[in-house]
Amino acid sequence: MPVAQKKTHPSALTENDGIEQPEIISASSVAQIQSFRKKIPTADDLVNGILAGDKTALSRAITLVESTSAAHLEKANDVIKACLPHANKSVRIGITGVPGVGKSTFIEVFGTFLTNLGKKVAVLAVDPSSSISHGSILGDKTRMEELVRNENAFIRPSASGESLGGVARKTRESIILCEACGFDTILIETVGVGQSETAVHSMVDFFLLLNLAGAGDELQGIKRGIMEMADAIVINKADGDNIKRARLAKTEYNRALHLFPMKNSGWSPKVTTCSALANEGIEEVWQTISDYFSLTRANGYFDKKRNEQNQYWLLETINEQLKTNFYNHPEIQKLLEENKKAVQNSEISPFAAARHLLDLYQNNTKD
Structure with a gap:
């Protein structure tokens, strides 16, 4: 019997020649970005990069600030504090x-x-x-x-x-x-x-x-x-x-x-x-x-409005931090689902459940 010939058409995973990099991308900029990504920058690294006008450092700092991880909070606050005077x-x-x-x-x-x-x-x-x-x-x-x-x-x-x-x-x-x-x-x-x-x-x-x-x-x-x-x-x-x-x-x-x-x-x-x-x-x-x-x-309205906004965001930040602390508390996380089910089953009113969880949180956070 004749031997079946091997297919010669390329695989669907075959990689074609890529498109050449446009001239607007400089080799030095690419090298700088790659070297910057190899290490996890410290707060000082990010601040120095931001003050020098480095967009990569700015992007990484915003990513850090947007993170919901408690481990990133202190580092993010250090970056913001250092940048605030500027x-x-x-x-x-x-x-x-x-x-x-x-x-x-x-x-x-x-x-x-x-x-x-x-x-x-x-x-x-x-x-x-x-x-x-x-x-x-x-x-x-x-x-x-x-x-x-x-x-x-x-x-x-x-x-x-x-x-x-x-x-x-x-x-x-x-x-x-x-x-x-x-x-x-x-x-x-x-x-x-x-x-x-x-x-x-x-x-x-x-x-x-x-x-x-x-x-x-x-x-x-x-x-x-x-x-x-x-x-x-x-x-x-x-x-x-x-x-x-x-x-x-x-x-x-x-x-x-x-x-x-x-x-x-x-x-x-x-x-x-x-x-x-x-x-x-x-x-x-x-x-x-x-x-x-x-x-x-x-x-004088420009400066007055800025000052009012600063006060507004002070209160907003306090509200957000209190909310974050509440939902991240181990006891609250453990009992929240139980209270949700109890509310769904009409075993307790939403207001009573909320009051119970808030009282529990306050008692567990007292000095």
Whole structure:
């Protein structure tokens, strides 16, 4: 019988020649990153790297700060403490809007515009996490292809996890690290319109609301509370056949804003239109933000708001630490599931179970 010939076609696992590295990646930078990854940096290593403007050290420090491990807490606190004297030298801008409004495209074009002005821009993009699988796509770096390659820009997507409305648990600390690294303009992108806006508003100097024209009744299509928080409303996608609708929406929003009480800052919110896709109207957006900072720095509101935010985050940090300590307590972990089952079986009320666990925690933490 004839001998069967051996198949010559390549295996599905055959590796083809790779794509050559683009010129923007320097061999020295690659070598520096590889050497840095070989060892676990100390807190001093991270701080020195951050103060020298090293993005790799900044990324690793943010990862450390975001860690929920108790072993990383002390090291993270040391890094933040060392960086704090070098922070507070930036402007912080929160950017929000309904899903599909084009936040990522706007931020990329806006960030590129700012870097062309000589500014160093850090983008803290909060990515939504699944409440079921707890997974997260973290796709902002993929969408911001141009900005991610910009030497004067840094993009950090962070999973929202179980945080309220989609603000990463450690966004506030990440701002401090970015400022210490020399970034003078911090952009914070939220997941979308929702509860997260309250948290973002408490950590930024300027709150920008992106909106769409022709997506429904402009006066009812978004919550009044978010309108009241906004320092400016930008109608995005004002291009092509949508230009007329965008201008009409601008008029409608201007009328609506006049119904709101005067802000404590003395600033009257402005409404502008832009097209991030066509790179039009971006300069006007920045001019509006610049005018706001000129006014609030002159009347003292800028510093007053920063001080109020510091007090707010003091209390928030205490609340978070108490919550963490409670759920990590060995006795609570042991009895929590039992009390959950008892509540489910209507053997005890949720309030009585909570009171029992809190009393137990307090008794076990007394000196």
